[in-house]
Amino acid sequence: MDFNFTSEQDQLRDTVAKLVSQKYDFDTRRKVAKSESGWRPEIWSQFAELGLLGASFTEAEGGFGSGPIEAMIISEEFGKGLVIEPYLQTVVIGGNFFRHGGTDAQKEEHIAGIISGETRFAFAYSEPKSRFDLNDVSTTAKKDGAGYTLNGHKAVVLGAPFATHLIVTARTSGGQRDANGVTVFLVAKDARGVTTRDYPTVDGLRASEVYFENVAVGADAVIGKVDGGLPLVEKVVDNAIAALCAEAVGCFKVLNEATISYAKQRKQFGQPIATFQVLQHRMVDMFMAAEQASSMTYMVTLKLDEADKARKLAASAAKVQVGKAGKLVSQDAVQIHGGMGMTDELNVGHFFKRVTMIESQFGNTDWHLRRYTELSNG
Amino acid sequence: MDVQFTPEEIAFREEVRAFLETEYPAELRGKYSRDEYSKEDFLLWQKALNKRGWGAPAWPKKHGGTGWTATQRYIFQEECARAETLPIPPFGMAMLAPVLMAFASDEQKAHYLPRIIDGTDFWCQGYSEPGAGSDLASLKTKAERVGDHYIINGQKTWTTLGHFADWIFVLCRTDPTAKKPQEGISFILVDMKTPGVEVRPIITMDGGHEVNETWFTDVKVPVANLVGKENEGWTYAKYLLAHERTGIAGVARSKKGIERLREIASVELDQGQPIIRNPDFARKVSELEIDLTALEYTELRTLARESQGKGPGPESSILKIKGTEIQQRITELTLEAVGVYGAPYFRGFPLDGDNQHPIGPDYAHLTAPTYANMRKTSIYGGSNEIQHNIIAKMVLGL
Numbered sequence A: 001m002d003f004n005f006t007s008e009q010d011q012l013r014d015t016v017a018k019l020v021s022q023k024y025d026f027d028t029r030r031k032v033a034k035s036e037s038g039w040r041p042e043i044w045s046q047f048a049e050l051g052l053l054g055a056s057f058t059e060a061e062g063g064f065g066s067g068p069i070e071a072m073i074i075s076e077e078f079g080k081g082l083v084i085e086p087y088l089q090t091v092v093i094g095g096n097f098f099r100h101g102g103t104d105a106q107k108e109e110h111i112a113g114i115i116s117g118e119t120r121f122a123f124a125y126s127e128p129k130s131r132f133d134l135n136d137v138s139t140t141a142k143k144d145g146a147g148y149t150l151n152g153h154k155a156v157v158l159g160a161p162f163a164t165h166l167i168v169t170a171r172t173s174g175g176q177r178d179a180n181g182v183t184v185f186l187v188a189k190d191a192r193g194v195t196t197r198d199y200p201t202v203d204g205l206r207a208s209e210v211y212f213e214n215v216a217v218g219a220d221a222v223i224g225k226v227d228g229g230l231p232l233v234e235k236v237v238d239n240a241i242a243a244l245c246a247e248a249v250g251c252f253k254v255l256n257e258a259t260i261s262y263a264k265q266r267k268q269f270g271q272p273i274a275t276f277q278v279l280q281h282r283m284v285d286m287f288m289a290a291e292q293a294s295s296m297t298y299m300v301t302l303k304l305d306e307a308d309k310a311r312k313l314a315a316s317a318a319k320v321q322v323g324k325a326g327k328l329v330s331q332d333a334v335q336i337h338g339g340m341g342m343t344d345e346l347n348v349g350h351f352f353k354r355v356t357m358i359e360s361q362f363g364n365t366d367w368h369l370r371r372y373t374e375l376s377n378g
Numbered sequence B: 001m002d003v004q005f006t007p008e009e010i011a012f013r014e015e016v017r018a019f020l021e022t023e024y025p026a027e028l029r030g031k032y033s034r035d036e037y038s039k040e041d042f043l044l045w046q047k048a049l050n051k052r053g054w055g056a057p058a059w060p061k062k063h064g065g066t067g068w069t070a071t072q073r074y075i076f077q078e079e080c081a082r083a084e085t086l087p088i089p090p091f092g093m094a095m096l097a098p099v100l101m102a103f104a105s106d107e108q109k110a111h112y113l114p115r116i117i118d119g120t121d122f123w124c125q126g127y128s129e130p131g132a133g134s135d136l137a138s139l140k141t142k143a144e145r146v147g148d149h150y151i152i153n154g155q156k157t158w159t160t161l162g163h164f165a166d167w168i169f170v171l172c173r174t175d176p177t178a179k180k181p182q183e184g185i186s187f188i189l190v191d192m193k194t195p196g197v198e199v200r201p202i203i204t205m206d207g208g209h210e211v212n213e214t215w216f217t218d219v220k221v222p223v224a225n226l227v228g229k230e231n232e233g234w235t236y237a238k239y240l241l242a243h244e245r246t247g248i249a250g251v252a253r254s255k256k257g258i259e260r261l262r263e264i265a266s267v268e269l270d271q272g273q274p275i276i277r278n279p280d281f282a283r284k285v286s287e288l289e290i291d292l293t294a295l296e297y298t299e300l301r302t303l304a305r306e307s308q309g310k311g312p313g314p315e316s317s318i319l320k321i322k323g324t325e326i327q328q329r330i331t332e333l334t335l336e337a338v339g340v341y342g343a344p345y346f347r348g349f350p351l352d353g354d355n356q357h358p359i360g361p362d363y364a365h366l367t368a369p370t371y372a373n374m375r376k377t378s379i380y381g382g383s384n385e386i387q388h389n390i391i392a393k394m395v396l397g398l
Helices: A007-023 A026-034 A041-049 A068-081 A087-101 A104-116 A230-265 A277-302 A308-342 A347-360 A365-377 B007-023 B039-051 B070-082 B090-103 B106-117 B233-245 B251-267 B279-307 B316-342 B367-378 B384-395
Strands: A121-124 A140-144 A147-158 A165-171 A182-188 A194-200 A206-217 B123-126 B142-146 B149-156 B167-173 B185-191 B197-203 B209-222
Touching: A007 A041, A007 A068, A026 A347, A068 A087, A068 A230, A068 A277, A087 A104, A087 A121, A087 A165, A087 A230, A121 A147, A140 A165, A147 A165, A147 A182, A147 B316, A165 A206, A182 A206, A182 A230, A230 A277, A230 A308, A230 A347, A277 A308, A277 B384, A308 A347, A308 A365, A308 B367, A347 B316, A347 B367, A365 B279, B007 B070, B070 B251, B070 B279, B090 B106, B090 B123, B090 B167, B090 B233, B149 B167, B149 B185, B167 B233, B185 B209, B185 B233, B251 B279, B251 B316, B279 B316, B316 B367, B316 B384
Parallel strands: A121 A165, B123 B167
Antiparallel strands: A140 A147, A147 A206, A165 A182, A194 A206, B142 B149, B142 B167, B149 B209, B167 B185, B197 B209
């Protein structure tokens, strides 16, 4: 039994923590979120220079680390700074698509592009009516000579405004909700026929509606198996869930520290409100929720390479725990901060919004409870 | 025991319903659910009410009110919620007015009350301060008596709609030597145009501007603007807070909220089916609706007490706690229902002018900001923790 990190991993955490505290203070983050472009390409380059973008790839893949544990460390520290740049989309999602489904040529080209910071991905999977179901795909890819032609509309594609490439799920056969017939495509964002409408999200990120109109791609644009893309998508999304849980844990830690420190200094009725037992118990509940969420994040991270069923159970269990913890921690942090917790000026509200959005990203608590129940009883 | 309305009450309900259908200003329709309103919108609504003789639904006739019974007032509120009218801003109408009626001079009543009804004066509340929230009595804003004026210095905060207001009622410390914090406080009316009054916006996390900081720097106010007796303001402040809590349950608005939630949940798909047919989701909506039914009957019991001439008691804290929990839960489930389209944020970011493809359904746009915004309800009007303390002390005798 060992929950210790290697010295390299500790070092990685220090590097990211330092970067976030120096370059990602709350005021800077707020300005960036409100700026026209909504992100900082220069800080992305710095991530690359510091080796953060390669930390979750092995040396054989051209990286400097091993895999999910590094992604967990980075995501948690990024969570503490509410980092906007598309680490999850590019490194975790893009990286894992190539790692688990890419051909040697795709791996070579695109993992190198990720590590150097030149290529950024966005994952275009959800559709206006698909809610959280990865198999619910109406976007079509019709065989056209050697290649394919894509048509469809993808909804709320996070990070798309910053991306150079889109990873797109499309239907190559079967009906809208069939598990078979889903294929994953790599599409350059500037490909002819791709249009986007970019907008900010509630939590200060950016997303796009992405429309595909007769977009022609070659056979080499397919990632993984034709018609058999869904298991790959599920595996990659479970990796994303693990990283998202880690990000949430980073958010919880900041919210809990902020709440405790506020409660100690805020005086009402002649004493710090931290002395009121009713608030003490709530802060204890917040602390326990964060610890339980942290445990589940370790659990899912360690199970990402297990067989499909074990991995899915782990990811859903973690997402449920983190979703419940998120409601408790974010709502109570605002409540204990009182009016100040409601303001745009304080960081608490911004963490509240990010945690709220994480709850529904890649399936909300109910969706994962159902998946867990079905898997564990089936 | 009887929860049926009398035939007269039913006729009254029809009358209110007909009024709202024909006289509620057309240009205001839909504004409540879109969360967009201006001062002019409130004034327009007030004008329509006033024209019908309903300018002050909750006031007695002698002050220009309708003289309605508690049940009639309840029916009126319920119908307004059904019709999704703008709320009537409570600061003048529901908070200040009862204090004036009970404690102000005849001159003050004659001057201020009609101006609330006809919309001349838009009021805001000067209670909370940065250091005085739940512990309101620790307020520091001071008013010094100089000849026939007070000179006010200090800062109020969370001034809701202060940027619309013509007047503010301010709790000030007039006797700095008083032994207890509750003593030495006065209730003073201040014209917002007086030199030295400054309103600074507070933007909340949902991106909206409802609340403000209000600063007072050597603000000179005639002594005639004192309500009641100097240093007795705490009594009036408490009287106001007791009135603030009635109506805070928001049962009728919550019913409408659940109705809307059901509408959304019947078109939003989950696994290809309307999400309201998902038993997990449906169960949560049912639980919420049952909680609301309980609250409705608790409110009706309070109402019955009130119609028998017993004023709102500390039980009104139940209405505040449960009412706000339900309001928050409605917004939480509505956000849940809309799925991925809860994420796009358009406030302050105008769309790019392409109206061909609206982004997501219209009802989705405000769900996340509204969920965030409604967290305020368990904080304002005496936080829910304070309400628990009130019940513990005043009701349970703990």
